[in-house]
Amino acid sequence: MVILGFVLEAPSHAYRMHELIRQRGKDNVVNVAQRNSVYQTLSQLKTAELIRVRETAQGEGRPERVVYEITPLGKKTFYAWLEAMLGEPRREFNEFPAALATLMALTPEVARVQLQQRSETLKLQLSESVSTFRTWQDKGLPRLVMLDDEYKQVLLKAEIQWLDGLIAELESGAMTWNEKYLRELAAQFG
Known part of the structure; x- marks a missing residue:
């Protein structure tokens, strides 16, 4: 998406x-740590006919550079993707909520340390x-x-605030569990 943009x-x-991604700090939203990742993405976009080669240029003492431009299909696809991504929330399966769902497998102390x-x-x-x-x-x-x-x-601010509240509950004992409690919970809601 970013490359097509x-x-x-x-x-x-x-x-x-690749330089624009780094300069604009977009390496936090697109995983192209290696320039090769940009080449792979460009290859996929070209195969899908979303971009095409505009020209091949070679400066003195520089490697050959292929300049790409967007195709009409690429423009149409880009705008459709962008509008869908902005307007339609999608389910994302992040690791952290999955870990929270099974937090009680750890002791409250280990959970607190990891959350901290x-x-x-x-x-x-x-920062x-x-x-x-x-x-x-x-x-x-x-x-x-x-x-x-x-x-x-x-x-980040919202997650930090939520985490710090949960950590405080674990530290104070307001939220705690043990094997007996978990067995009772499983019997009641299992």
């Missing part, structure tokens, strides 16, 4: 797109995200192109 924005080659670790990691991610966001704002990048980062920060 870059080609819609302007005809581009793989190296430029998660909260601390998320706090670091939030880094806010710092990067401010850096880009200071450089004049409009909020419009950073909405995904803003959304990520809102989600």
